[in-house]
Amino acid sequence: MRKLILSMQSTQSSKILVAFFLLSTTIFALSACEDKGAAEKAGERIDQGFENVSDAYKEGVEEVKDEIDDHS
The missing domain is CATH 1.20.5 (Single alpha-helices involved in coiled-coils or other helix-helix interfaces)
Incomplete structure (x- = not known):
């Protein structure tokens, strides 16, 4: 017990x-x-920068495609 x-x-x-x-x-x-620490904030800014560059690139590609279509 x-x-x-x-x-x-x-x-x-x-x-x-x-x-x-x-x-x-x-x-x-x-x-x-x-x-959020400094490194996390910097990482978020880097991610946002890459996202902005990606968006700008896609917009540029679309503009070029539109110009090619207009002249074809």
């Missing part, structure tokens, strides 16, 4: 420890998502 009680206490402690670990990890992850 004593072993069973000790085993149950051990399991209870393990469950509490796991719950605490999961809760603290979740809180840490959520707090890390709020603020």
Whole structure:
């Protein structure tokens, strides 16, 4: 009986420890998502720049195609 009680206490402690670990990890992850660091901001600007270049290229290709169609 004593072993069973000790085993149950051990399991209870393990469950509490796991719950605490999961809760603290979740809180840490959520707090890390709020603020953007300098590297993340720079990465977003680079992504936006590539997107702008891609859009401009596609527009230029469309204009050239239209000019070719007009002169054909």
